[in-house]
Amino acid sequence: MEFLDFLDGSVTPYHTVEGIRALLSQSKAGKLKIWERGGALVAVREPQEACADSKFRIALAHTDFPALKVTPNPDVRSAGIQTLHPEIYGSPIYTSWLDRDLGYAGILAYGVRGKIETKVFRSDKLVRIPQLAVHLNRGVNQDGLKVNPQTDLNALWTSREGVRFVDALKGELPEGAELLDFDVQFFDAQPARLGGLDNEWIYSGRLDNLSSCHAVALAMANAPVPRKDYLVAAFFNNEEVGSETREGAGGNFLRSVLEEVAPDVSLNRALASSLALSIDMAHAEHPNFTQKHEQNHAPILGEGIVLKTNSQKRYASDVFSNARFKMLCKEAEIPYQTFVMRNDMPCGSTVGPTVSSALGIPTVDVGEPMLSMHSIREMTAVKDHESMIGLVSALYGREILA
Structure with missing residues (x-):
C-alpha cells in the first residue's frame, strides 16, 4: 500500500515535504508550481x-506532529551510558514513547566554501x-505511570x-563541511x-496529520x-x-504565493467567494471510553x-462553509459524520481558523476519525482515508458552489 510507504518515509516535516514532492511529481495534468519554506x-x-x-x-x-526534539547540547552521561536529552515539541503522550525503537532524523545546516x-x-x-522495571516501581499498575518530561525521557x-551527538551528525556532512546548526527529532x-x-x-x-497530507497531495x-x-x-x-x-499557517507564506500566482485576480474578492478545506485528524469514539x-x-x-464544528470557533466551520461541504459530499457520494466536543472538555484547534481569518476565505474543518491521537502509534480506518482522498478530489474536480 503506497500510503504506508509515505508514512514510513515522512519522519520529520522536512521528509514529509520530500514525500509530498514525490507524489506531486506524478501529476497527470502537467507540471505544478511549487514553493517551499522550512518544512x-x-x-x-x-x-x-x-x-x-x-x-x-x-x-x-500540516506536515508536523508531536515529537521529542534533540536539544542543542543533549549529551548527558549517566550510569555508564551516554544519553540524549530531548525537548518536547507539541503535546505527545509521554508514556507512548517508552520502550520503543526510536530513530532520529532531521535537517542539518552547514558551512562549506563560504556558503x-x-x-x-x-x-x-x-x-x-x-521504562523503570515494575520491581522498582511497585505501584505503577495501580497508580498509573507518571512521566517527568525533564528527567524521564533521556534516550539511551x-x-x-567521550563521544558527542554533534560528532555523529558531522559524519553526515561532506568532507570539509562545518556543522552550524541542526533540527533533529526522534521518531517511531x-x-x-x-x-x-x-x-x-x-x-x-x-x-x-500525515494522513491529510497524503490525501491532499494525491488528489492534487x-x-x-x-x-x-x-x-x-x-x-x-x-x-x-x-x-x-x-512556515506556519499564521505566517504570510500562503498569501504571498496566491499574490504571485494570480497577479491579475482581485484577491480579496476572489477569496471571499472561494472555499478551503482545513484537513486535520478527528477524534473517533473510543470503545472503552x-x-x-x-x-x-x-x-x-x-x-x-468528520465535519468538525465548535461554537467557540476553535474550528473554522460555519453554516455557510458547512453547506458547501455537505453539497460536495452529496454530489461525490462521500459519507460524513459530525463531531462536537463535550461542553465540559476543552476543544483543540487546527490551521483552519488561522487561515480563514487571515484570508477571509470560507473554510470548513474536516478530518478522518482516529484513535490514540498524539500517541507515538496511532490508528485510523482504510475506508475513511479513501473517502478523504475522494473528498479532496471532488473539491479539485468541481466548480466552486455559490
Whole structure:
C-alpha cells in the first residue's frame, strides 16, 4: 500500500515535504508550481483561462506532529551510558514513547566554501527510552505511570565514552563541511501496518496529520486542469505549536504565493467567494471510553469523514462553509459524520481558523476519525482515508458552489 510507504518515509516535516514532492511529481495534468519554506510547501495548479471571476479551491494540512526534539547540547552521561536529552515539541503522550525503537532524523545546516547549505538526513541508528522495571516501581499498575518530561525521557544512545551527538551528525556532512546548526527529532522506527481481521485499519506513527497530507497531495497530483479556478494545496509546518511562525499557517507564506500566482485576480474578492478545506485528524469514539464523547456527535471508525464544528470557533466551520461541504459530499457520494466536543472538555484547534481569518476565505474543518491521537502509534480506518482522498478530489474536480 503506497500510503504506508509515505508514512514510513515522512519522519520529520522536512521528509514529509520530500514525500509530498514525490507524489506531486506524478501529476497527470502537467507540471505544478511549487514553493517551499522550512518544512512547508504550497502547490498550485493554474487554470486554462484565468479571469476576473477566477476563484481558489484550497486544501490545507500540516506536515508536523508531536515529537521529542534533540536539544542543542543533549549529551548527558549517566550510569555508564551516554544519553540524549530531548525537548518536547507539541503535546505527545509521554508514556507512548517508552520502550520503543526510536530513530532520529532531521535537517542539518552547514558551512562549506563560504556558503551555507542544508541536508535532510535520516540515521540508521536506533535509540531507546526504557521504562523503570515494575520491581522498582511497585505501584505503577495501580497508580498509573507518571512521566517527568525533564528527567524521564533521556534516550539511551551509546555506551561509548567521550563521544558527542554533534560528532555523529558531522559524519553526515561532506568532507570539509562545518556543522552550524541542526533540527533533529526522534521518531517511531516501527513500520506502518494494516491491522484488524479484514485489514481495515492502519497502525502507524504520525497519522496526525500525515494522513491529510497524503490525501491532499494525491488528489492534487491526479486533479485535472481546471477551466478558470486555481487549485491550491497548502502544507504548513508548526501547527502543533501554534502556527505563529514563518512556515506556519499564521505566517504570510500562503498569501504571498496566491499574490504571485494570480497577479491579475482581485484577491480579496476572489477569496471571499472561494472555499478551503482545513484537513486535520478527528477524534473517533473510543470503545472503552464512550463517556468521553458527546453522545450525539461521536464519530465511528470507518463510517466516514468528520465535519468538525465548535461554537467557540476553535474550528473554522460555519453554516455557510458547512453547506458547501455537505453539497460536495452529496454530489461525490462521500459519507460524513459530525463531531462536537463535550461542553465540559476543552476543544483543540487546527490551521483552519488561522487561515480563514487571515484570508477571509470560507473554510470548513474536516478530518478522518482516529484513535490514540498524539500517541507515538496511532490508528485510523482504510475506508475513511479513501473517502478523504475522494473528498479532496471532488473539491479539485468541481466548480466552486455559490
